[in-house]
Amino acid sequence: MDSQKKDPLYKSFGYAFEGIGTCIKKERNMKIHCVAAILVVIAGVILKISSLEWCICLTLFGLIMALELVNTAVEAVVDLVTEERKPLAKIAKDTAAGAVLIAAIMAAIAGIIIFLPKGLTFLGL
Numbered sequence: 001m002d003s004q005k006k007d008p009l010y011k012s013f014g015y016a017f018e019g020i021g022t023c024i025k026k027e028r029n030m031k032i033h034c035v036a037a038i039l040v041v042i043a044g045v046i047l048k049i050s051s052l053e054w055c056i057c058l059t060l061f062g063l064i065m066a067l068e069l070v071n072t073a074v075e076a077v078v079d080l081v082t083e084e085r086k087p088l089a090k091i092a093k094d095t096a097a098g099a100v101l102i103a104a105i106m107a108a109i110a111g112i113i114i115f116l117p118k119g120l121t122f123l124g125l
């Protein structure tokens with residue numbers, strides 16, 4: 001392994017972007033996260049959220065999308081290891097999916113805290 005020449009850095013980035021592209025193409029949930037992120041950015045621009053609020057939103061986009069990528073990786077590895085129904089395979093897949101769900105629920109709550117008061121003011125309510 002050590003004697004093998006490592007790929008140049010730009011190639012490693014290329015593989016990572018390939019992984020992101022595959023996940024967006026293959027996973028419906030990743031498409032939903034991307035659409036949600038675009039809508040949040042549009043709402044953030046319209047409602048003029050603060051720098052700190054942008055940082056919170058960007059961190060949460062990153063967290064959710066990164067967890068979705070890890071979830072896709074876990075699913076792929078499990079399917080590679082076994083096509084049989086096995087309790088450990090179920091634990092691996094369901095806990096990885098649970099990680100994405102927890103982050104998405106917390107992001108939705110943070111989104112309501114940031115956007116609801118500004119949205120109501122914007123609408124004059």
Ligand SMILES: Nc1ncnc2c1ncn2[C@@H]1O[C@H](COP(=O)(O)OP(=O)(O)OP(=O)(O)O)[C@@H](O)[C@H]1O
Nearest residue numbers: 027075082083084085086087089090091093094097
């Ligand atoms: N090899 C397996 N052994 C046991 N349970 C499995 C196995 N593969 C999948 N499952 C379980 O079956 C259910 C559906 O799994 P599936 O892989 O279709 O995921 P999914 O929830 O449809 O996710 P996605 O839409 O991201 O593919 C989940 O509870 C999962 O844990």
